[in-house]
Each structure stands twice: as C-alpha cells, then as structure tokens.
Amino acid sequence: MTQNIQGPSHLPAEVQHSALLQLLTNSLILCHTTPYLSCYDVLNLGATSRAFRYLVHHTPQVFRRLELATVKAAQFDIDAIDHGGQTWRNVRVDESLTEDDFYSGPLRGIFSSLRRHDILRDVQVLSLDGLSVTAELIHDILIDPSYAIRILSIRDARNLNERKLRASLKYACRESRATGTPKLKGLYVFGPKDAAPGLLSTKPTVPPTAGVASTWNNKSQKALTADLVDEPEAWYARRGQQFPRRISSEWAATLIDCDGVIAFDAVLCTGPRHLNSPAWGTVSIEALDAASNPASRSVPHYGVATHSLGGCASCGAAPEGWTVWGEDRFAAARDACERRTSNSSSSDIGRFPLLAPPPMHSSNLKAAMCPTGQSIKSRLSSLSSTRQEKARFIPRCFDCIRDRYCASCCRWWCENCYLGPWASGLGGHGGATDTEADLARVTKSCWECGMNCHECIDFTQRMCHRCGGGYCLIHNEGSNMIACDCKAFHSFSH
Template structure:
C-alpha cells in the first residue's frame, strides 16, 4: 500500500492517507460491515493502526450481520432432548448462555480498547437477554448513546422494564444513564431480497399460483410504490411516523410499557411515544365532556397510529395539538428509522427529513382507544373529540353500530342538543354544519371484516349491493364476487349443504 508515483514524479494520495482524515473515516466507516473493517485492517500496518486506534472506526457498530453473534443452539431444551453434546458448567444460567456470543464479542472489543468508542450499538434480531442490556446501561466500559433492540430474541420485557426504571430512578448518580435513545418497538430494516419472480419451488419449476404470477406481483409492487409516493408527497417526508401510515407497530405494547415510557420521560427516548389524547388527561375526566363519565378516562398508552400531518378532517387540528420538531419536548417525538449513521444524538434520530428541505411537518399520533369510532382504516381520515364524539355504544361494541347515512336520512334522526351541537341517531354528537349532507363524511363503521372500520366515502367505493339478492358485500375481499353480484349469487355451480 505504498504511495503511487505519477508521471511527473509526485506521489499520489493513498487509501491510508484518505482514511487518516477524521472526517473521511467518520463518513465512510458506518457503511462498512464489521467483517469488512477487519479485512481492511489486515491489509497493511498503516490501515491496521488507523482502524484500531481511530475512535470513528467503531462509533457505529452493527452486529446484526455478524454470524458469530447468533446463538446456534435454540431452544435451550426442547422436551428433555439433549440440546448440546459438549459438557457445560452446571452453574451456567439460561440468560448467560443466550448472551454468550455477544459477551464474547464485547470482550474482544474491550481487549482491543474499542468498546468505549461505540456510541451507536445495533443488536436487531440477536439474542439479547435483559441482563446484558443492564450491563450495557450501567457498566462504565460501555459508552453507548443509541441502542437498537428491535426484534431481539430471548428478551424478558418485564425484566427490561425493571432495568429501565432502575436506571432512571431519582436517586441515580449524576450523569447516568449514558444511554439516551432505545429502538425497541418498531420493525428492523430488512435487507433487499432477491427478485421474487426468479424464485422456484423444490421441483425446479416456477410457481403457477395466480397471486405469484409475474403480472400480479408487478401490479402489487406498483400499487405499493404509488401509495408510498403519494404519502411522501402529501407529508413532504419519507418518515412514516409523519405520514398517513396507520398502525406503526407490529404489535400493541402493554400498558406497563406506557408506564415505563412515562418514567423515562426526558431521560431516555424511544421509537414510540405516549398518546396525548384528552382522555389520557385526568383533569378532563372531571370537567368538560368527561364529567360524570366513568369510561372517559384512559390509562397511559403508547400511540400506535400515525395520522398524517393534516390533523382532524374537519378542523385540521386536535385538542392536544400536534408535536413539532424543534418546538416540542423530546418525549413527544419518536426516534425515526433508519438509525442515523453519522451521529449518536437524539436530535439526529428524531429529525424528519423533508423532500424539499422545508420545515418539518407536524406530528399527529394516537392510540387506537382514542380513535375508536372516529378513524377510517383505509383512507386514514379521522375526527377529534371537538368535531365528532361517538356514542358509548359505538365506543364499546362494534356490532351495535348503525349505518350513519340511513340515520341521517330517516325521520327524526337529527336531534338538536344545543345551538351548535346536534345528535345524530346512536352515532354521537358533532358540530352543526350548514348543510345536513355533510354528515355523510363523519363517523366510521365496520361493514367488512377485511376492510376494518371505514368511513362513508370508502364504503361507497368498496361496498356494493348485490343486484340479485340485495345484500351488501365487499367486492375486494369477497374473491368469488363480481362488480354486480355477491359471491353467493355469482357462484354458478350446484350448491350442497354440509351438515358436519
């Protein structure tokens, strides 16, 4: 790796000269896997010195692609069958076994004086027991600021909650904990997969299913790309938390996690935030619309639904107000994916990147309990408490909801409560508009189990009435139906009744 000599006799710049520049190494190292860094260090003494001594080399450490970080023997014991042929110490606990690969990697990094330089640690999909997380948070040999545990295996969540609550206790030492952000609830980034049309089954022939044909795959892929492009254009950002993305988390977190996030408020940020709806405020339960109602107040819950930057479909706002990057507190903004490569700060992890470089859009997020009866799962249109309040029946029971448009058109369906507030059937109350026909766009109901709760506009698009039997059906989820007949009337073969 010596310097190259040009035609004029002047030495050219080598790779070691470039990487010795701190700015170049800081911008380049996060893109290299760990195996590539070690391979680079093995090429020459100068590069080895740069990789193993510069703090920027391992500032962003992603172990999710390292083969030695995975546990080879899972499960630990399946039905009394011997899980490993080698003899092991009987004092070895289950957590120590599952954390063995990562502890070995951390020991090697510590011996080479590299572990203290790691500020962003990615452990997505690996075996990470709660005891190992406790060591990362509490021990001085670690200096991690951003930790990613998405889809981690063998992670006891209740024990992790205890670890986090102990780390943020009021009597903790000054300057602790060092960790400032944790990715835990969202899905991890997936590596690009191969072309699905080139896959073949075990017999060596391509799949002949209708949904696996190339035309169907191309159509589904372009529909998905069109939807993403539309959401990006409307929200002016590619960050899904700021788009009309709907449900953001693969599973609903428990109420205990909401209490843990509440305890970590202002100390540790997460890739999820608490719902700030008015029903989570104890003061609103005893005053205003919640006075005298035992079912109005809700315990703290994590917001799982991204509603887009437009707010309520009627007033384009919300009672609690949107969260705005640069103005709202850290606890009101989630950590965004992907994880930042060149910085290990909460600001870099929470900053939305707009496509035109303009001001970041507002953030409207809520939990599903605050959106029950007021959020369309197809077009993601929603109404806040000031513009529409579903009835108690609509909030508790899905099957007892009545069709809103028929209630408006029926005689006596509209009842004046106050000067500007009117009641419409069993749906609830809302502000009195200038035209009664505006009620057709307020409220949701579940006409199809596949579509979920949809508004009147989406119902007119996807729900049809059979011209033969007169029953309503969803032409998208009922595979055997047509545009004019339901699946039962469209079936032309002989029918038989199966008694058993």
C-alpha cells in the same frame, strides 16, 4: 488541502506510500466511509498492514457505529433450553450456566473481545436487531461505565424479557441516579428491524427466451422494489398504524419514568383521555364514555401511541394540538402537565420519537429524531417555517381512536366533532352535531359507529340483504356473519 489529505506527521512512513492510506488518513473521509462497512471488513482492513492497523485502531470515530446483525459469531440459532423432555445431543451445558449466560453468550463474547482491543469504549451507536438479547445484557449496558453507548437498537430481538427490561430502565432513570447516568439516550425497541439492503437491490434474472409475462413481472418487481426503498417516513409521512405488533400497556409507565432521560421510537398518546395530554380536562370524559362503545370506556391514564394521524376529517385539528418538529412545548400545556405529574419534562426527549434507521454519521439524539428535510436545531426549524412545511403529526393510541377512525383511508374524527356511536340525538347513534353528514347514521352508514366513509366502505359487499344496513371495515373485519338491527343473522356477499 494537500496537508489535510496527507494527515498528521506522527503517522508511520508507510502512509506516504499508499494512495488509499493517503485518502483514509483524512479523518472526515474515514469516518464517513466506515459506517457503510461491516465490523468484519473494517477489522480485515486493519489486518492488512501495520499502517492500516494503526489508522483503524487509533481513530476513535471508526467504530462509533457498530452493527452486529450481520456478524456470524453474533447469531444464535439454538431454540429454547426446555424442549419438554427432549434430549440434547452434542451439546454440553454447565450446571452453573444461567439462562442469561446461555442466551446472551454470543454477544457477551463479542463484547469481551471488543473490550480487549479497546474498541468497545468508542462504540456510541449499537445495533443488535434480530439477535438474542437478554434484559440482563441491557441492564449491564445501562449501568456499566465501560460502555459509552448513546443509541441502542434492539428491534425484533429474541429471548428478551420485556418485564425485566422495563424494570432495568426504571432503575436506570430513577431520581437518585448519579449525575451523567445513564449514558444511553435513545432506545429502538418497538418498531421492526430494517430490511436487509440485499433484499431491496436484488434484481430478478429473466432468461433470453422469456415471454411478455416474464417481462411484465420483471417490471412489477422493479416497481415494488422502488416502493420499498421510498417507503414514507414513520410518524411524519406515514399515517396510520406504526408498529406491526401489539405493545403492552405496561410500557406507558416506562415511558413516563424515562421522560426527559431516554427517548424511544414511540411516544405517549396525547388524547384528551390521558393525564399527560395538553387537552386533559377540556373534554367531558363522562360524555365520551356515555357515547362510546362499551369496549372502549375503560381507557388507562397513560397509553403508548401506536397510530400517527393527520387533522380531524371535520375540523382539521385535534383537541390536544399537533406535535410539530422544531416547536417547543406550549407553556400552558407544560404547566398543566406539571400539575398532574411530578416527573414531566420540557425536554424533547420523550416528546419526539426516534426515527429508523439509527443515524449513520452521528450519535446525536436530535439527529435520530429529526425528520427528513428539517433542521436539527429547533430554532432554525422555527425560522425556516416560511420556506418549507413543518413536519407534524398527532400521536394516538387505539383506545383513543376506537369508533372514530377508519383503518382503510386513515381518516378520523376528534372528540369535539364526534362523541361516539351511542351519542344522544340522531336516533341514539349519531355524532355530536346534526350538521355533520359524514357522522350521521343514515342509509348506507355503519350500523355500529354511524360513520359514512365512501372511500373505505363498499356497501355492495358489506350490507344486509334484508334491512339494507352495513358495517364499516372496523366492525366487519374478518367476519361475514353479523347480527344487524333487524335482530336476525344475514350473510354478506363477498
């Protein structure tokens, strides 16, 4: 153990005269410490002496994870170039300067400096959250062999042309690509960037003369901070909508093109209306269209999942089954998908989403996808199913849960238990069966979808004073003037 701490004999003699150097020459301690330091702090550590410089710049794992969001030189505080005729002052712009050079200038300058110091080749996990990132810069990371980045995070990036980014990803994942390319295996792009640690650890100061109200405000602030720190894990623990912004439908084709090559922090919807679903063909699409809201009858062939669901409120399952961590794709479902699309893959890349934040001590893709408390190895996850509950979820897009999902309590009804608000029977507004009381259009059920969810619908606030009909949160959100079945407009009390 003493020899391991002292390190190899080829290190300079100054290593033996510093306790900190002796500690950090243990590569295990050094590689588990540097991810918590900023790049600026690590470089300052290497600038203190020749021994530290040798230690920092000759240990490849030191710069394995690089986060540039906190680097001052990477910030881009200039607005768009075209200000509608406004005059720029104190700024000289070269006529040959392209838009990409302008917006990606800070990051390209940092990458050039890292390349000169032989640091860029060691970076495997790179975070550019909230910075000015262009699609051309991502294209270079995908194609340029000097980059060894395996996991990239560009959440809430500015000046990013998503159309060009999708084209670059499609080109990088083409079937005629060279063996071993692209090196990038994981891309965080849809979710929000991680909250700054300083915001979560800030404690409000209460003056000595503060009263009872200030004391309780302080306690409430601490409770809120604890809730933010212990936020449920996306997809597996946190149900409902997963992303704060709308995702373009064109991203579904990109996820199809990158299936088995690059993983994202989102997955494809597995609803039975989509061609990639294991349940495609098991549910009558014509019956669903006839019983659904006219706005939801045009569902694309593929869709990006934006909601994580549990089991159906009636049957506790879903037609396509669960997405369970550690279980391989079912052979029948895989064969069915291969008959419908030529580029389907049995790999976990594309089946499981990347979980935020990116891994601290590893560049392994499975480490970025593995839920908390589960094993990275799929075989061990299957063997440990008797000791702990398996992490699982049902990914769905909004088109597949419209008229069958409650945004308040996150309960939903599958296609086998509830066809839609225009299904035959129950006065033309009922469900698939007459035995489901929750889906029947009875008094105090939603006029639009027929659901009767007591946890989310407060009909003392959402019922018509004339006919007694009400609307659920889905069909009455943001409005207090709605036409009910009595063919008249009535105000809803608030």
